[in-house]
Amino acid sequence: MHEITVVANIIEIAENEARKAGALSISEIELEIGKLSCIEKTAFDFAWKHGIRNTLLEHAKRITHDIPGKAKCKTCKQVFEIAELFDPCPHCGNYFSEILEGNELKIRSLRIKESTNL
Template identity: 35%
Template sequence: MHELSVTENILQITLKHAQQAGAKSVTDVHLVIGELSSIIDDSVQFYWDMITENTICQSAQLHFTRIPAKMLCQNCKQEFTIEHGPIPCPSCGSVNLRVIQGEEFWVDSIEIQKEE
């Protein structure tokens, strides 16, 4: 359910910047999401379609770019990419790990049509 509040924030950010740019409409919104974030693309899309009705974002397409998760072993300093949740270090087997990439979430860019 937290995707609703996340999507509302995306809409607020998009509207703010689109209005500052003199947009007639927003055509595309590009999002960057880390693989370890709990954001579900389909849920964001569902809420986006619902909350953008009667706004300049109504027909805007969402584009999702996923950033892979990367860990750093605190013992041997090995960096490695993971696909599904934390795993032991492939170099030394330690579970003393720190996430260094994969929890990101931001609006990367917004495409608009301007008033003519």
């Protein structure tokens, strides 16, 4: 279940960023998950629920954006929407295409609660 590793990475990056900004906790996190990133939603949710315990993200609201897959055919140069990594080009049937979007798994934004003792 590679979702555990993925979640651990996201939490680490988010906590580093939040600490740099002097945050007490993270109130909201927005994620972009590409459809081609091979993330299984249920496994991800499970890993998330357990991973955020005792971290700055423990009470954070999580917003997830699904990014559809987009590829460019290497033969006919057409750009098309792709659901699976090895789908053929719908225009010429070629299997060799370059993935333009849909591989991402990243933090779009973080909302933090700052320390109040100034």
